[in-house]
Structures are given as C-alpha cells and as structure tokens.
Amino acid sequence: MEANDKTVLICRGTGCESAKSPAIQTELMSGLQGSDVEVKFTGCHGMCQQGPIVIVEPQGTFYANVKLKDVEPIVGSLKNGGGPVEKLFYKDPATKEGLSTYHDIPFYSRQKRLVLQNCGRIDPEDIDDYLAEGGYEGLKKAIFDMTPDAVVQAVLDSGLRGRGGGGFPTGRKWKFTQDAPSDTKYVLCNADEGDPGAFMDRSVLEGDPHAVLEGMAIAGFAIGAQKGYIYCRAEYPLAIKRLQIAIEQARERGYLGKGIMDGDFDFDIDIFHGAGAFVCGEETALITSIEGNRGMPRSRPPYPAVKGLYDKPTLLNNVKTYANVRLIINNGADWFASIGTEKSKGTAVFALTGKIANSGLVEVPMGITLREIIFDIGGGMLDPNKNFKAVQTGGPSGGCLPESFLDTPVDYDSLIEAGSMMGSGGMVVMDEDTCMVDVARYFLDFTEKESCGKCVPCRLGTKQMLDILEDIVEGRGKPGDIELLEDLAVGIKAGSLCGLGQTAPNPVLTTLRYFRDEYEAHINHHACPAKQCKELITYHILDTCVGCGLCRRNCSTNAIIGEQKELHYIDQSLCHKCGVCFEVCPPKVFSVEIRTGEVKLVES
Amino acid sequence: MEEALSEIFLQFEGKREEIIPILQRVQENYTYLPEDSMRQIARFTKVPESDIYGVATFYAQFRFTPTGRNHICVCRGTACHVRGAPAILEEVAANVGLEDEGTTEDLEYTLETVACIGCCALAPAITYNEEVHGNLTKNKVRKLIKAEAGKNGSE
Structure with missing residues (x-):
C-alpha cells in the first residue's frame, strides 16, 4: 500500500460527517476500486466551514465543499491522470482565486500544527497509520531509555502548561503526584469539554x-x-x-495492558462516559463523578495529586496536554521550550467559531496576536460588510475583548491581563450584530444552569445576576443595575469554591469593562445598539417595498398587510418580531428595517 | 422490564462507582429511567434509592419520562447563539407544537437543547434523530420538519 503514488483523504470529523462525508467516502471507494489510488478517512482537518473536505496527497490538492455529485469528476481526474478538478478548489475570499493545495491556503500556511499534526492525515481507527508517523516511540523511549524522574524533569523543563485553561505548569503537577507516596495511583484525562463553542478536544480524540x-x-x-x-x-x-477502537488496538499490540512492549511496566486505560454536567470539568468534581456521585467539587487542599480518585494520588490533565507529551519526549524539552513565548511554551489549539469566515480548528504558536488568528487565518468576518466587534475566549469563564485588544499576544498571561483567559480553546468571534449584553446574559444563563448548587454565592448569585441581565435585555433595566451587577460579581468570585463560580462573573465584567455603553443604552434609552434584543426593537417596511408579498405570506401572525405590488406595512400590535420578514425580503429590495430605541415614540 | 434489567446488571458488579454507567445503560434501553428501574438499581448497588435519584437528577443526560418518536436537539452553544440559535429554537418549537423544550402529548416529538454539539462551523445547528443539520435558517427549519414528518408518514 505504501507504494501508492496517490492517496485520497476524506475528512470524517463530526462536522464533515454531518455534511455526509461517509457517503462520499463510499462513493470514492467504489469509484476508485481496482485503481492504485488509496482512499482513507481521517479525523478533523480543521477547516470545518469548507467541509466536507477531500485531499489528494502527496500533492496536497484541497477540495472544499465536496458533494456527492462531485465524486465523479474527482475519480475521473485521478484515474485518467488528468489535472485536478478546479471548480472544487477553495476560493480565496479576497481575490476569488482558486487555491489548488492546502499549502497555499492562508488558513493552513499560518498555522503550526504539532498537537494536530496527525489530525486529518492519518486514519484514526488504524494503529498502523499512527505507528507509521512515529507513534508510541515516545512511550518506548520513556520506558526503556529514561527514568521516571527524567520524564518528569523533561516535562518540567519543557515549560508545558495545562491546556485545559488554567495554565498550571504540567511538570509541577506531575512532580507532586510522583512524590506522593502510594502503591496505587491514577492518571485521568479530562475530556469533558463542556465549554459551549469549543471542539478542540473532541477533534483531537476523533x-x-x-x-x-x-x-x-x-x-x-x-x-x-x-x-x-x-x-x-x-x-x-x-x-x-474512536477512543475505544484505539484502546483495543493498543492493547492488542502491547502498548497498553500488562508488560507494555515486553517490559515490566503495566498500564491500562478505560473510558468513563460523562453524563452532561459542565461542573465535572473541574478536577475534584470529575473525580467525585467517576466514583459514582453527584459531581460536586470539594475544597482543596488536599489536591488530587495527594488525595484524588478513591483517595489515591491522582494526576489529571486535559486531552491536549497529554497529546503534547510525546512530542516533548521525542524531540526534547529544549525543542518544545523554543516554541512560543517566555512564559507560555508550545502551541495553542483554538476552535475558531462565530461570525468568522473560516470556522474551524486551528493551531498556532503561543504569542501570535488575536488579529493574526482572526483575520489572517480565520479570513476575517463571515459577512465582509460587517465590522468586527469582539472576540470571546475562555468560554463561560472568559471574557470578550474589543477591537483595541486585537494586537494582544495569545498567551496565558496576556489574556488574563486583558480580562479574559486562554481557556481550553474556544474562540468565538462577534460582529456588530452581536449584542454584548445578550452575550453576557447568555453565559450567565449557562453558568446559572450549570452551577452545582454547593456554594450559595454561586447558586444564588448567578441567579440574581441573570435576573438583572434579563431585565436589561427585555427593557426593564433600571439605573443602579450595573453597579449591582458589579457588586454581585465580587461576591460570587470571592465566595465560590471552584473555578465555575470564581469565574462565572467574568463575561459580565469584561463586557461591562469594554462595552459599558451598550448596557447604558439598554437601560437608559431602551435601545439595543446591535438590534438583537427582541423587546427593544421593531420591524418596519420601507417605502422601497415592491409589494412582492413574500414577507406577507411567510408571516406566521398575519401582521403584514398590503395588496400585491403595493406598499406593505406591519401591524405592530400583531408582530411577534420573529424576523422572518427581514430574512425573506429579497436582498435587491431590502425594504425591511429594524429600529430600536426612540422608535416607540415615533410609533405612538 | 425485569429481564432487560437483569441482563444489564449482569455486566456489572453492583459497586457504587458503577451507578452512572448503569443508569446510562438503563436509559439507553428504555429511552428514560422508569421508576421501577430506579428501585432495582438501588437494590442491586445496595445504595439508598434517594441517592440513586440524587445522582440521576444531577446530570443533564438522565430523564424520567419517555421521549417522543422524533428527537430534536437544538444546540445552544456560543457559536450557534451568536448565529441565531434562539430564533431556531423558537421555530422548531412552533413547528412541532411545543412552547419550549419538552415532549408533545402524542409522543411524536421531544425537543431538547444541548450546550454544544461541537459542530460550531455549521452554526446554527440541530440534530434531528441524531443526524446533524447545520447552517439553518427559520425557513430551512420549517422545511426540514415538514420533510421529516412526510418521511414518517409514508413509511
């Protein structure tokens, strides 16, 4: 098989699978049967926005948005040795020029893929593919050429910090757990990626x-x-x-289980299926959950390194942290430490989503700026006519940074200084149509639901904050609300045991810091500058209306009145503000307008 | 009920730390956790029934009522939210005859929201009987539900 001159790779990450990539793989396989072209499926290739993605190696020909009907020309070009299928090339959004290989696409060329180096290149369900890329060499080297102390020292020297978000030095965690005296110890991997808008860990696992x-x-x-x-x-x-398959294959080949690689080291791994509680991403809650309890955090110390799962010393790291380890062992701590900034080493993996042109999975060296990620790699705004407003990192624990922070380097400390945090890697881009008060409300709604209820300030405080935010977005905001929010935030941060509560107010605090005027507009002028908050907007039909009747026919409450080919208008007393008229009005006509603020006065 | 439960219990030892996997298997089998199964799990694990309820009610995955024949999950992740998930949720609810999350009386539809499906590039997205549909608009939602209902009818 290795002698094949061409391999077709089809992405089957969750994103591409939902866009029917398995069917495309089947078609490709049947079309290329008997030829010397190998068809393989891979995990996420990263550019989910353009999925399903098909790649032809070794050239790196990149086909975007492949549909079933496109299989035939692809097969044809491969079989007959003709040129690539140009109409399937990814088009540069700026120049509209088709780019033939992924090496040419800025989305890829600006990245540094270490943790993701195999994602989208190997078949995740075939251990031989992993072995061919130097898989399990790191484990071999550790077991047979190094002492446990040397391994811990290498991780310490590499400067690797926890990729779950907190950024605690990984080597120190390892040292603490190594030093804890016990015959039984556990290694846990936190793959409870609960942050809404994040799929980095999932993509690595897949x-x-x-x-x-x-x-x-x-x-x-x-x-x-x-x-x-x-x-x-x-x-x-x-x-x-895919994890299950990988574990079974690793056991079969002696990379897991008793006497790994015929040495005297025994180690096995099982999967625990989380049951849908965000708080279980917190280490002590995760441990209690595995033990079969309600997943509620407990106070630390004792830290899990001393007393963790079943009261034994336990090491807990994020998916991406573990995925970095073999690179450090294989290439040395100095190599790893040479990437990134002084205090944040290595790379950062982000799930780039929201109002951005190239949604997907990216990996960049630490220290790159937010601007480079969003505009160079991400291709800028989804709708090029809209302005960038904010970028949210760190999920419900993080914050929203405005345009003036776009040149902030992406590393643990700079982001915290700016009021946000690295987090596990969700990066959601927002444009002028995003209401920042509503975003804050959204995150508080999330944390309020996910609060486990153990600490009163978190349980009740988030509820109070949410109530106030709901009042504000629904037009019932009062003077003093902002100050009350700030007061509550301080109390919740100080009075909560775990990270969920300690960071829950962050989305509110950063939006207040950078977008205070939006809060004030909601409260003082009953206006939503982004025209998103339903209670504060009204829909209107302008006199450019051509009377096509599309909006009238789509209106579910019959609020739109007008004869065919005549000017229509909206009966505000019937309008439910669903926005369907705005959505269906032909772009050429564009006669539906959303108004906010003093509009109410005009109406009455 | 008994038989299916015993079958599930056979794969476990009845230890405390098995409660969540047991609950997951039982729910997989019945689509929810029937009252009687909770009692049986308590007996099997020798953990008070109140504790079993304590665990089951803590996690979003577990439910105590049967689900409808069609299961729709609307993603409320951040990416979906900023790309219009609230309107999508409203549209789905209106089209299946629900006010909000829940199950229709005729057990035809169950509507739920999830924190994140993880296909943010396709936002806003929903799953309809586990199949992901992305890049939705209100119009597409309406068409999708109509098309799916048509499929069921003709079967």
Whole structure:
C-alpha cells in the first residue's frame, strides 16, 4: 500500500460527517476500486466551514465543499491522470482565486500544527497509520531509555502548561503526584469539554486518539500509576467510539495492558462516559463523578495529586496536554521550550467559531496576536460588510475583548491581563450584530444552569445576576443595575469554591469593562445598539417595498398587510418580531428595517 | 422490564462507582429511567434509592419520562447563539407544537437543547434523530420538519 503514488483523504470529523462525508467516502471507494489510488478517512482537518473536505496527497490538492455529485469528476481526474478538478478548489475570499493545495491556503500556511499534526492525515481507527508517523516511540523511549524522574524533569523543563485553561505548569503537577507516596495511583484525562463553542478536544480524540493514550501511558510511567481513565462527555459519540477502537488496538499490540512492549511496566486505560454536567470539568468534581456521585467539587487542599480518585494520588490533565507529551519526549524539552513565548511554551489549539469566515480548528504558536488568528487565518468576518466587534475566549469563564485588544499576544498571561483567559480553546468571534449584553446574559444563563448548587454565592448569585441581565435585555433595566451587577460579581468570585463560580462573573465584567455603553443604552434609552434584543426593537417596511408579498405570506401572525405590488406595512400590535420578514425580503429590495430605541415614540 | 434489567446488571458488579454507567445503560434501553428501574438499581448497588435519584437528577443526560418518536436537539452553544440559535429554537418549537423544550402529548416529538454539539462551523445547528443539520435558517427549519414528518408518514 505504501507504494501508492496517490492517496485520497476524506475528512470524517463530526462536522464533515454531518455534511455526509461517509457517503462520499463510499462513493470514492467504489469509484476508485481496482485503481492504485488509496482512499482513507481521517479525523478533523480543521477547516470545518469548507467541509466536507477531500485531499489528494502527496500533492496536497484541497477540495472544499465536496458533494456527492462531485465524486465523479474527482475519480475521473485521478484515474485518467488528468489535472485536478478546479471548480472544487477553495476560493480565496479576497481575490476569488482558486487555491489548488492546502499549502497555499492562508488558513493552513499560518498555522503550526504539532498537537494536530496527525489530525486529518492519518486514519484514526488504524494503529498502523499512527505507528507509521512515529507513534508510541515516545512511550518506548520513556520506558526503556529514561527514568521516571527524567520524564518528569523533561516535562518540567519543557515549560508545558495545562491546556485545559488554567495554565498550571504540567511538570509541577506531575512532580507532586510522583512524590506522593502510594502503591496505587491514577492518571485521568479530562475530556469533558463542556465549554459551549469549543471542539478542540473532541477533534483531537476523533482525529488522533493514540496520541492521547500515549501521553497518558508516559504519565503513568512517570508518576508510578497503573491505571488511567478518560472522562469523556457522552455528547461525543464519535470520539468515544474512536477512543475505544484505539484502546483495543493498543492493547492488542502491547502498548497498553500488562508488560507494555515486553517490559515490566503495566498500564491500562478505560473510558468513563460523562453524563452532561459542565461542573465535572473541574478536577475534584470529575473525580467525585467517576466514583459514582453527584459531581460536586470539594475544597482543596488536599489536591488530587495527594488525595484524588478513591483517595489515591491522582494526576489529571486535559486531552491536549497529554497529546503534547510525546512530542516533548521525542524531540526534547529544549525543542518544545523554543516554541512560543517566555512564559507560555508550545502551541495553542483554538476552535475558531462565530461570525468568522473560516470556522474551524486551528493551531498556532503561543504569542501570535488575536488579529493574526482572526483575520489572517480565520479570513476575517463571515459577512465582509460587517465590522468586527469582539472576540470571546475562555468560554463561560472568559471574557470578550474589543477591537483595541486585537494586537494582544495569545498567551496565558496576556489574556488574563486583558480580562479574559486562554481557556481550553474556544474562540468565538462577534460582529456588530452581536449584542454584548445578550452575550453576557447568555453565559450567565449557562453558568446559572450549570452551577452545582454547593456554594450559595454561586447558586444564588448567578441567579440574581441573570435576573438583572434579563431585565436589561427585555427593557426593564433600571439605573443602579450595573453597579449591582458589579457588586454581585465580587461576591460570587470571592465566595465560590471552584473555578465555575470564581469565574462565572467574568463575561459580565469584561463586557461591562469594554462595552459599558451598550448596557447604558439598554437601560437608559431602551435601545439595543446591535438590534438583537427582541423587546427593544421593531420591524418596519420601507417605502422601497415592491409589494412582492413574500414577507406577507411567510408571516406566521398575519401582521403584514398590503395588496400585491403595493406598499406593505406591519401591524405592530400583531408582530411577534420573529424576523422572518427581514430574512425573506429579497436582498435587491431590502425594504425591511429594524429600529430600536426612540422608535416607540415615533410609533405612538 | 425485569429481564432487560437483569441482563444489564449482569455486566456489572453492583459497586457504587458503577451507578452512572448503569443508569446510562438503563436509559439507553428504555429511552428514560422508569421508576421501577430506579428501585432495582438501588437494590442491586445496595445504595439508598434517594441517592440513586440524587445522582440521576444531577446530570443533564438522565430523564424520567419517555421521549417522543422524533428527537430534536437544538444546540445552544456560543457559536450557534451568536448565529441565531434562539430564533431556531423558537421555530422548531412552533413547528412541532411545543412552547419550549419538552415532549408533545402524542409522543411524536421531544425537543431538547444541548450546550454544544461541537459542530460550531455549521452554526446554527440541530440534530434531528441524531443526524446533524447545520447552517439553518427559520425557513430551512420549517422545511426540514415538514420533510421529516412526510418521511414518517409514508413509511
């Protein structure tokens, strides 16, 4: 098989699978049967916006948005040795020029893919693919050429920090767990990626599951553990399936289980299916959950490194942290430390989403600016006519940064200084149509629902904050609300045991810091500058209306009145503000307008 | 009920730490957690029934009422939210005859929201009987539900 001169790779990450990539793979396989072209499927290739993605190696020909009907020309070009199918090329949004290979696409050429190096290149369900890329070499080197102390030292020297968001130095965690005296220790992998708008861990698990297993096994060797668990959310069925396959294959080949690679190190891994509680991403809650309880955090110390799962010393790291480990062992701590900034080493993986042209999974060296990620790699705004407003990182614990912070370098400390945080890697871009008060309300709604209820300030405080925010977006905001929000935020931060509560007010605090005028507009002028808050807007038909009747026919409350070919108008007393008229009005006519603020006066 | 439960219990030892996997298997089998199964799980694990309820009610995954024949999940992740998920949720609810999340009386539809499906590039997205549909608009939602209802009818 290796002698094949061409390989077709079809992405089957969750994004591309939902866009029917399995069917495309089947078609490609049947079309290319008997030829010397190999068809393989891979995990996420990253550019989910353009999915399903098909790549032809070794040239790196990149086909975007491939549909079933496109299979035939692709097969034709491969079989007859003709040129690539140009109409399927990715088009540069600026120049409209088709780019033939992914090496030419800025989305890829500006990235540095280390953790994701295998994602989108190897078949995640075939251990031989992983082995061909140097898989399990790191584990071999650790077990046979290094002492546990040397492994821990290498992780320490590399400067690797936790990729779950907090950024605690990984090596120190390993050292603490190694130093804790016990015969039984555990290695846990936190794959409970609950942040809305984040899918980095899922993509790594789906695209390169063995890298995570290898990292965990190396950790097990270093700290003296025999058993590992991966705590994965049940909402990720594909990731769980691929992990299961990977674990079985690794056991068969002797990379997991008793006497790994015929040495005397035993280590095995099981998967624990999380049951849908965001708070279980917190380490002590995760541990309590595996033990079969309500997943509520407990106070620390004792830290899990001393007293964790079943009261034994336990090492817990994020998926991407483990995926970095083999790279450090293989290439050395100095190599790893040479990438990134002084205090944040290596790369950062982001799920780039929201109002951005190229949604997808990106990996960049630490220290790159937000502007480079959003505009160079991400291709700027989804709708080029809209202005950038904010970028949200760190999920419900993070914050929204405005345009003036676009040149902030992406590393743990700079983002915290700016009021946000690195987080696990969600990066949501917002444009002028996004209401920042509503975003704050959205995150508080999330944390209020996910608060486990143990600490009163978190349980009740988030509820109070949410109530106030709901009042504001629904036009019932009062003077003093902003100050009350700030007061509550301080109390919740100080009075909560775990990270969920301690960081829950962050989305409100950063939006207040950078977008205070929007809050004030809502409260003082009953206006939503982004024209998103339903209670504060009204829809109107302008006199450019041609009377096509599209809006009238689509209106579910019959609020639109007008004869065919005549000017229509909206009966505001019947309008439910669903916005369907705005959506269906032909772009050429564009006669539906949304008004906010003093509009009410005009109407009356 | 008994048989299916015993079958599930056979795969476990009845230890405390098995409660969540057991609940997951039972729900997989019945689509929800029937009252009687909770009692049986309590007996099997020798953990008070109140504790079993405590665990089951803590996690979003578990439910105590049967689901409808069609299961629709609207993603309320951040990316979906900024690209219009609230309007999508409203549209789905209106089209299946619900006010909000829940199950229709005729058990035809269950509508739920999830924190994130993880296909943010396709935002706003929903899953209809586990199949992901992305880049939705209100119009597309309406057509999708109509088309799916047509499919069921003709079967």
